[in-house]
Amino acid sequence: MKRLGTLLRIEFIKARKRPALWLTLGVFIFFTVVTVLPNLVRALEGGGPGPPFALPWIWRAVLQPPINMGPFFLAAAMILLFAPEFGWKTAGQNVIDGLAKEHLFFGKLITFALLLAAFFIVPIVTGVAASIISPEPTGTFARGAELNHMFGYALALSLWGSIGFLLAATIRASGGALGIMFLYFLVENMVTSIVPVWNPALERHLNFLPTQLFDTLTRTEFHYPDALARANEQRAAMGQPLLDFPDHGAVVASVLGFVALFVGVSFVTMRKRDL
Amino acid sequence: MSDTPVIQTFELSKRFREVRAVDRVSIAVKRGQVFGFLGPNGSGKTTTIGMLMGIITPTAGSFALFGASDPKGHLAARARVGATLETPNFYPYMSGRDNLRVAATIKGVGNDRIDECLEIVGLAGRGRHRFRTYSLGMKQRLALAATMLNDPELVILDEPANGLDPQGMKEVRDIIRILADRGKTIFLSSHLLWEVERMCTHVAIVRKGQVMKVGTVAEIVSEQVRALVRVEDAGALEAALADYPDATGVQTTDEGTVISLRSDDLAGLNRYLAARGIYASHLSRHQQTLEDAFIELTRGDYGSMTEIAS
Numbered sequence: 301m302k303r304l305g306t307l308l309r310i311e312f313i314k315a316r317k318r319p320a321l322w323l324t325l326g327v328f329i330f331f332t333v334v335t336v337l338p339n340l341v342r343a344l345e346g347g348g349p350g351p352p353f354a355l356p357w358i359w360r361a362v363l364q365p366p367i368n369m370g371p372f373f374l375a376a377a378m379i380l381l382f383a384p385e386f387g388w389k390t391a392g393q394n395v396i397d398g399l400a401k402e403h404l405f406f407g408k409l410i411t412f413a414l415l416l417a418a419f420f421i422v423p424i425v426t427g428v429a430a431s432i433i434s435p436e437p438t439g440t441f442a443r444g445a446e447l448n449h450m451f452g453y454a455l456a457l458s459l460w461g462s463i464g465f466l467l468a469a470t471i472r473a474s475g476g477a478l479g480i481m482f483l484y485f486l487v488e489n490m491v492t493s494i495v496p497v498w499n500p501a502l503e504r505h506l507n508f509l510p511t512q513l514f515d516t517l518t519r520t521e522f523h524y525p526d527a528l529a530r531a532n533e534q535r536a537a538m539g540q541p542l543l544d545f546p547d548h549g550a551v552v553a554s555v556l557g558f559v560a561l562f563v564g565v566s567f568v569t570m571r572k573r574d575l
Numbered sequence: 576m577s578d579t580p581v582i583q584t585f586e587l588s589k590r591f592r593e594v595r596a597v598d599r600v601s602i603a604v605k606r607g608q609v610f611g612f613l614g615p616n617g618s619g620k621t622t623t624i625g626m627l628m629g630i631i632t633p634t635a636g637s638f639a640l641f642g643a644s645d646p647k648g649h650l651a652a653r654a655r656v657g658a659t660l661e662t663p664n665f666y667p668y669m670s671g672r673d674n675l676r677v678a679a680t681i682k683g684v685g686n687d688r689i690d691e692c693l694e695i696v697g698l699a700g701r702g703r704h705r706f707r708t709y710s711l712g713m714k715q716r717l718a719l720a721a722t723m724l725n726d727p728e729l730v731i732l733d734e735p736a737n738g739l740d741p742q743g744m745k746e747v748r749d750i751i752r753i754l755a756d757r758g759k760t761i762f763l764s765s766h767l768l769w770e771v772e773r774m775c776t777h778v779a780i781v782r783k784g785q786v787m788k789v790g791t792v793a794e795i796v797s798e799q800v801r802a803l804v805r806v807e808d809a810g811a812l813e814a815a816l817a818d819y820p821d822a823t824g825v826q827t828t829d830e831g832t833v834i835s836l837r838s839d840d841l842a843g844l845n846r847y848l849a850a851r852g853i854y855a856s857h858l859s860r861h862q863q864t865l866e867d868a869f870i871e872l873t874r875g876d877y878g879s880m881t882e883i884a885s
């Protein structure tokens with residue numbers, strides 16, 4: 301318990317003065333507010349067609365692009381925050397000062413959890429605040445579909461946050477780690493668009509790659525039946541194969557599996573490495 | 576007080592691929608010693624200290640800190656140690672003070688110690704400035720302040736005088752002396768030999784990862800009788816000495832020719848040389864300095880450097 305306090309205190313001292321952290325968080329907050337604002341203005345001016353801009357319907361509008369990009373902001377924040385610490389060799393000094401490598405890692409894990417919470421709370425607080433300001437009638441906080449949507453967003457945050465964690469811990473330079481993350485986007489997108497042409501049976505499996513999972517977790521079509529129905533109408537008109545709700549169990553299991561794998565690999569790398 | 580060594584290594588070794596950075600090093604540092612760990616560049620000093628401090632995993636051998644040789648014991652022992660490694664490793668974007676706050680939090684000491692330590696190293700006025708903006712000497716001073724935060728029983732310093740001006744070096748020496756007087760054990764690596772000679776009670780000389788010699792400064796430097804001779808023709812002197820039964824070694828230095836002798840008979844040497852028409856303008860007993868001993872033990876390591884230069 302005392303050790304947890306120590307870890308929290310040093311992470312706080314360090315994070316407080318990191319522009320990289322406040323910048324990524326600030327930019328994300330800015331985008332969130334800017335995205336919600338036009339909807340709010342419309343609601344204040346009497347509202348448009350479609351569901352009211354208030355709880356619980358508001359979540360569908362809030363957790364859409366670009367706010368659903370939160371996971372990538374989190375990954376970038378993780379990289380900017382963690383990667384340089386290994387490059388500066390300050391982790392080594394922490395160990396010299398008496399912190400075990402395991403504690404050091406645990407401290408990073410706590411920061412990860414807190415950052416994840418921050419990137420989750422920003423759109424939630426924005427949604428609630430917008431709903432309070434909006435004159436439209438308010439219902440419950442969220443129903444099944446909206447809770448699912450939030451849960452999907454939280455899982456996407458965990459997945460991409462842990463990817464940021466892994467890249468920071470293994471590459472140890474923020475520039476290089478960010479570069480590799482973007483390279484990975486490109487490669488995954490190329491793979492998922494080329495491979496099914498050769499072997500259509502593989503497409504199902506490719507859906508479990510991190511970027512595709514992000515898509516699955518945050519797309520409105522996969523959380524709201526009416527959105528799915530509308531999307532499928534269009535697809536049918538264009539002769540494309542129809543979409544179906546993903547297998548929730550498989551998606552959740554693969555995300556948690558990835559998170560455990562990435563965090564685990566980060567831990568093993570860090571423990572084995574000479575600091 | 577027990578007689579358990581504060582630091583003891585058993586065949587401690589580290590390999591980086593084909594480089595044997597540290598090769599079966601076995602040393603013992605007792606309480607109250609000021610132990611100098613000396614060696615040329617790349618001889619494994621930093622690597623050894625890194626292993627003692629838990630940031631480099633040994634490839635073979637083991638070590639004990641305050642008698643504890645398991646990882647848990649090492650961790651507990653580190654609370655009684657203050658150490659820095661090579662270049663000072665601090666968060667560049669944070670002030671010197673905040674950096675010390677991080678260290679103090681880990682060590683579990685209060686913030687009042689921070690100002691005290693900044694004061695001792697002469698950084699009190701600059702504590703609020705960012706580490707990034709410090710000069711090399713100021714960074715070294717901050718590192719020294721960090722090692723003293725927990726009032727450690729054992730202080731480990733890797734090249735503490737690196738980057739310091741003469742005034743700073745003297746201050747470091749004074750600090751080390753004060754710590755030693757208070758009964759602290761000090762383990763320091765250095766290549767500033769005259770500095771070490773003035774401070775250390777014991778030294779180990781390492782070369783290519785191996786300990787060449789270890790003992791008190793007196794033991795290391797004065798095991799042999801030497802004569803310093805100055806003559807006009809050093810070549811003739813060396814040729815003549817080849818047949819002198821008492822001579823065990825000849826070394827040309829800036830000061831003259833240093834001859835290692837089996838006996839104490841300087842007059843005999845003088846007679847022998849005069850009989851061969853070699854007249855010395857200077858002949859005296861030569862007290863070997865630590866630097867001489869060091870150069871002799873680590874000869875060859877710098878050879879390539881002078882070859883390139885000439």
Ligand SMILES: Nc1ncnc2c1ncn2[C@@H]1O[C@H](COP(=O)(O)OP(=O)(O)OP(=O)(O)O)[C@@H](O)[C@H]1O
Pocket residue numbers: 591594595596597614615616617618619620621622623
């Ligand atoms: N991380 C590493 N990877 C590969 N080789 C290394 C590593 N660290 C040290 N070495 C090698 O180990 C040897 C010992 O290095 P070390 O830094 O311990 O020497 P040193 O005695 O501290 O030298 P100096 O006086 O220059 O500081 C060198 O040959 C060095 O190249």
Ligand SMILES: [Mg+2]
Pocket residue numbers: 620621622661733
């Ligand atoms: Mg070194």
